Amino acid sequence: MSTATPTPVKAERGVLTKKGLQADHPTWCPGCGDFAVLAAYYKTLEKLDLPQQNIVTLAGIGCSSRFPYFVNTHGGHFIHGRSLPFASGVSLGRDDLHVFVFGGDGDGFSIGGNHLDHAGRKNFRLTYVIMDNFVYGLTKKQTSPTSPQGFKSKTDPWGVFDRPTNPMRKLLSSGATFVARTHATQIKHMMEMYERAALHDGFSVIEVLSECVEFYKGAFDAGNPRKGGAFETIDEEVHDVSDMAAALALAEEPWPGKFGVYYETQQPTKNKLEKDLVEATRQKVGHKSDKELLAKTFASMR
Amino acid sequence: MPHNSANPIPAREELIRDAVIRLAGNSQDGIQSIGGFLARLAGRSAQEVMTYMTIPATISGGPSIFQVRMGTGEVLSAGDEADFLLAFYQHSYEDHIGFLKEGGVLLYDSDHVKLEEDDHRFVRVGVPISALTVEALGGSSREKGKNLFALGLLSRIFKLDVGKLREIFKERFGGKAEDVLRNVNLAFDAGFSYPIDNVLDRYFSFQSEEESEGPPQVTMDGNTALTLGLIAGGVRHGAGYPITPWSTIMEMLRQQLPRYGGVFVQAEDELAAVSMAIGFSYAGRLAVTGSSGPGISLKMEALGWATMAEIPLVVVNIQRGGPSTGLPTNVEQSDLLQAIHGSHGDCPRVVLAAENVEDCFYIAREACQLARKFSVPVFVLSDMSLASRIEAFDEPDLDALMIEPSLDTEDRPADFKPYDLERITRHAPPGTWVEGGVFPQVTGLEHDEAGHPSANPQMHAKMMKKRRSKIQQIAAELPPSQVFGDREGEVLVVGWGSTWGPIRETVIRERDCGRKIGHLQIRYINPLPNDLGEIFSRYEHILVVEMNDEGLYGYGQLATLLRARYCNPAIRSLNKTDGLTFKIKEIRQGIEAICPSPAATLQAPVQA
Numbered sequence A: 001m002s003t004a005t006p007t008p009v010k011a012e013r014g015v016l017t018k019k020g021l022q023a024d025h026p027t028w029c030p031g032c033g034d035f036a037v038l039a040a041y042y043k044t045l046e047k048l049d050l051p052q053q054n055i056v057t058l059a060g061i062g063c064s065s066r067f068p069y070f071v072n073t074h075g076g077h078f079i080h081g082r083s084l085p086f087a088s089g090v091s092l093g094r095d096d097l098h099v100f101v102f103g104g105d106g107d108g109f110s111i112g113g114n115h116l117d118h119a120g121r122k123n124f125r126l127t128y129v130i131m132d133n134f135v136y137g138l139t140k141k142q143t144s145p146t147s148p149q150g151f152k153s154k155t156d157p158w159g160v161f162d163r164p165t166n167p168m169r170k171l172l173s174s175g176a177t178f179v180a181r182t183h184a185t186q187i188k189h190m191m192e193m194y195e196r197a198a199l200h201d202g203f204s205v206i207e208v209l210s211e212c213v214e215f216y217k218g219a220f221d222a223g224n225p226r227k228g229g230a231f232e233t234i235d236e237e238v239h240d241v242s243d244m245a246a247a248l249a250l251a252e253e254p255w256p257g258k259f260g261v262y263y264e265t266q267q268p269t270k271n272k273l274e275k276d277l278v279e280a281t282r283q284k285v286g287h288k289s290d291k292e293l294l295a296k297t298f299a300s301m302r
Numbered sequence B: 001m002p003h004n005s006a007n008p009i010p011a012r013e014e015l016i017r018d019a020v021i022r023l024a025g026n027s028q029d030g031i032q033s034i035g036g037f038l039a040r041l042a043g044r045s046a047q048e049v050m051t052y053m054t055i056p057a058t059i060s061g062g063p064s065i066f067q068v069r070m071g072t073g074e075v076l077s078a079g080d081e082a083d084f085l086l087a088f089y090q091h092s093y094e095d096h097i098g099f100l101k102e103g104g105v106l107l108y109d110s111d112h113v114k115l116e117e118d119d120h121r122f123v124r125v126g127v128p129i130s131a132l133t134v135e136a137l138g139g140s141s142r143e144k145g146k147n148l149f150a151l152g153l154l155s156r157i158f159k160l161d162v163g164k165l166r167e168i169f170k171e172r173f174g175g176k177a178e179d180v181l182r183n184v185n186l187a188f189d190a191g192f193s194y195p196i197d198n199v200l201d202r203y204f205s206f207q208s209e210e211e212s213e214g215p216p217q218v219t220m221d222g223n224t225a226l227t228l229g230l231i232a233g234g235v236r237h238g239a240g241y242p243i244t245p246w247s248t249i250m251e252m253l254r255q256q257l258p259r260y261g262g263v264f265v266q267a268e269d270e271l272a273a274v275s276m277a278i279g280f281s282y283a284g285r286l287a288v289t290g291s292s293g294p295g296i297s298l299k300m301e302a303l304g305w306a307t308m309a310e311i312p313l314v315v316v317n318i319q320r321g322g323p324s325t326g327l328p329t330n331v332e333q334s335d336l337l338q339a340i341h342g343s344h345g346d347c348p349r350v351v352l353a354a355e356n357v358e359d360c361f362y363i364a365r366e367a368c369q370l371a372r373k374f375s376v377p378v379f380v381l382s383d384m385s386l387a388s389r390i391e392a393f394d395e396p397d398l399d400a401l402m403i404e405p406s407l408d409t410e411d412r413p414a415d416f417k418p419y420d421l422e423r424i425t426r427h428a429p430p431g432t433w434v435e436g437g438v439f440p441q442v443t444g445l446e447h448d449e450a451g452h453p454s455a456n457p458q459m460h461a462k463m464m465k466k467r468r469s470k471i472q473q474i475a476a477e478l479p480p481s482q483v484f485g486d487r488e489g490e491v492l493v494v495g496w497g498s499t500w501g502p503i504r505e506t507v508i509r510e511r512d513c514g515r516k517i518g519h520l521q522i523r524y525i526n527p528l529p530n531d532l533g534e535i536f537s538r539y540e541h542i543l544v545v546e547m548n549d550e551g552l553y554g555y556g557q558l559a560t561l562l563r564a565r566y567c568n569p570a571i572r573s574l575n576k577t578d579g580l581t582f583k584i585k586e587i588r589q590g591i592e593a594i595c596p597s598p599a600a601t602l603q604a605p606v607q608a
C-alpha cells in the first residue's frame, strides 16, 4: 500500500456531495477492487442524501477495513474481527444514526465469524459490507477462510486443501434479514445492492467480490464479462427473495454463482424490540425521574 | 432492642456485643435466606451486620454455609470463629465444628446429626428440626421450611425483634399466594415457640445501641451496591456475558436499565460484550462491561483499543480464584496487575478497588465520573467475597450523588480535533456537526490530532505522553490518603479491596495491645496517590496484605508495585491463596513475624 496524501475536503451542512464525502486519499494498491467499493459507497450516500453528521462508517482490521479514513463521516477503525459488535453498540445506542460497516473476509468469516451469527439473529439495524478477496491482503497473502482449494498462499504454498467457507450460506444461516451478493467491477449493481441494504430496516449484509490485485490477481474474472466471465444476476420475478430454501439453493450454485438479493425478510429489529421494552417499562414505572426510581430501589432495601 | 414481654424464658440473660452465627446445611435448604433476613433485620435495628457465604460450585445440592456477624458497634469482618453453629446435617457438623469456638453453642438438627459422645467443649443443643417442621406445615411440605423454623429458634435465643421480622416476611412474600406467607409464619412460629430453655440455660441479647439520628440503613450485597452505583453514576448502557460471580450484576442491569430508558445486552461472548460497550460509549452513551477471571482476559485487546482511541468505559472485574477457570466460587485478589497491564503496549488506564459493600456503590459511581472526565477506561475491582456479602450501610444521599446522563452532540467548532494534544480528549459522538465539515475518526492505530493514522515517531511519543499525562493528572487530583490509627510508628498495614475489614479489625486490636500501628487501604490503584511515599516514610515496617500469591520474588501484586515505585525495602508482603478471606489471626501473625511485639513474648501466642 502506498502512503497517505490527505486531500482537502469540505462538507456543507445539509448538502451531501461526493467532494464533501472524500477524506484521506485511499492507500490501497493501484487497481485494488476496494476503490470501486468506495466509489459506489460515495454515490449511494449521495443518492440517499442522509444528514452527513448522522452517517457512521466503521470497520475492523485489514486492507478493506481502512475504509473509514477515506470517507468524511464520523468514523471508527476498530480491532480485527469485532467491528460488528462495536457497530451494534453504536446502532443500539443511537437510533438517529445510519451505521455502515466494512471489512474483509478474514475479518468477517474467520476471526469475527461468531459475531455474524449473533448480529444476524438479533437483527441490529445496520449495514455490513464484506469485501471478499479470498485472501489476507494486509498481512500479505495467507490463506483466508474463503480461499478456494488449490490456491497457493504463503501458508499453503502447495495449494490450499481445507474446504472454504461458503459465504452466502454462512450469511443466510446467520439470520440476517437482508443478504445480497455483488461484484466490485459492476458499479451500478453494487450501488443498487447498497441502496437496498441501506433502506432495509434490519441487519443487511452484502458480500462484494473485490479483487486483490497484489496477492490474488484474477480471482473473480469468472464473474466479470470484460474478462471473459459471466455476471449473471438474480431475476426476482423468478426467485422469491423471501424463500430461504430457494436462497440456500442459490448459495449452492457452482462458481461464480449469481449476483443480487438472495434473501430479504421483515423481522422486528433488536433496536425496536429494546425500544418497545423501554417504553413499556417506563410506562409501568410512571415515567418517574431517574433519581426517584433509584431512591425507590434504595428504600426497598431498608 | 424492644423487649418481648411474652417471652417466658427463665434462663440467664447474657449481654453480648456481637455474635458470629454460622449456618451450615445444603444449598437447597434456604440457609442463604435466613442469613438475608437476619442481615436485613440487623440493618433495621441500628445494628451493624456482615455476612459471608459459600456457594457450592455444583448447580444444585451440595454443602453450603452462611455466616452472619451482627452486633452493636462496628462489624469489620465476618469473624474468625463462630459463637454459634447451626448444623443441619452430619457433614455440616463434621465440617464446621472446628470453626466453633470453645464454649460456643452448637445447635443441631437431632433428626440428622449424631454427635461425638464425649466432646464437651461446646454447649450442645439438639432440636428435631426436620420432624417439627414437617409437623408444623403438614406432611406435603417434606422438610421445606426448616430454614424458617431455625430462624424462629434463633429469634428466641437472641431475643430478636419478631415484629420487624414479620414485616420483612410480609415484604418478601406478601406478593405471592396467601398460603406462602402463612406457611412462612407457621414454620417460624414453630421454631420460636420451641421450649429451648429446657436445653439451653441462657439466652443472649445485644447491648442496646442508641437509634442513630442519621439516614436510614440499607442492606444489600456488594454486587447490588455496585450496580446501583453505576446507575447513580449515569450508566444506562452496557453489555456482558454470564460468569460467576459477575453474573448478578448483568442480570440486575438487564432488568433495571429499561426503567431508566437504557439497555443492557447479553452478548455472544466477552469479545462482543466489550466491543458493544465501547460502541455505546463511542456513540455518546457511557457504558459498562464486566466479567470475572477468564472473561476479563478475553476483553483485553478491545480495552487496549479504548485506551488508544480514548473512549470512556467502565469495566467491572469481580475477581475469583485463578488462573484459568481456577476456583470459580472462591475469593482471590490476583487480577490487579492484569487490570493495570493486561493489554499489550504501553496502555495506561484507571484502576479502582472497592473496600467494602458500601464502597462498591461509591467507587462504581466515581469510576463513571473519571471515565467521562478523562475519556478513559476505568477498571473497578471487586471480588467474590464482596459480591455476595450482605452489609448494612447509610442510605446514600441521592440529591447530592445522582448524575444524570447527557448526550453531547452540540456543534463543534472548525478547529475541533478528537486528539488535540493541548487538551484532554472529549469526543464528538456521531450525530455531531463539525463546523467546516471535517468529521473525526476514532482509531486504534497511532494517529494524529484528527484521528488519521500516523507512524511519525515524534507523533507517537507525543500521543503516548498525552495518554499518560491525563492519568498523572488524575493522581494530582486525588483526595489525600486516609491513614487509620497511628500516623507514625512501627507498622503500617496496607491493603486494597475487600481486605479492608479484617485489616481494620486487626489494627484496632493491635492498638489495644499497645502497638503503634496504622492502616492504609488503597482505593486508587492506578494511578497511585502521590502522597504514599511520604506516608510510608513514617513507619518502620510496611506490610502489604493481599489475597494473592507471593510470586517468584516473594511479593504480592500490590507489594511488587509499591516496591517498584518507592524502592523502599521496608515494604513487605503477606499473602495467602487458600480461597478464603483473611482471618484476624492470620494478619496478626503476619505482623508479629516482621515486627515481634515485646509483650507477645511474655504472653501466650497471639489470640485473635
Ligand SMILES: Cc1ncc(C[n+]2csc(CCOP(=O)(O)OP(=O)(O)O)c2C)c(N)n1
Pocket: A061, A062, A063, A064, A065, A080, A103, A104, A105, A106, A107, A108, A131, A133, A135, A136, A137, A138, A139, A144
Ligand atoms: C487479533 C489480531 N490478529 C491478527 C491480526 C493481523 N491481521 C490484520 S488484518 C488480517 C487479515 C486481513 O484479511 P482480511 O480480513 O481478509 O482483509 P483484507 O486485508 O484482505 O482486506 C490479519 C490476520 C490483527 N490485526 N489482530
Ligand code: SF4
Pocket: A001, A027, A028, A029, A031, A032, A033, A034, A063, A064, A133, A137, A138, A211, A212, A213, A214, A215
Ligand atoms: S487488498 Fe490487495 S490489492 Fe487491495 S490494497 Fe490490499 S494488498 Fe493491495
Ligand SMILES: [Mg+2]
Pocket: A062, A104, A105, A106, A131, A132, A133, A134, A135, A136, A137, A144
Ligand atoms: Mg481478504
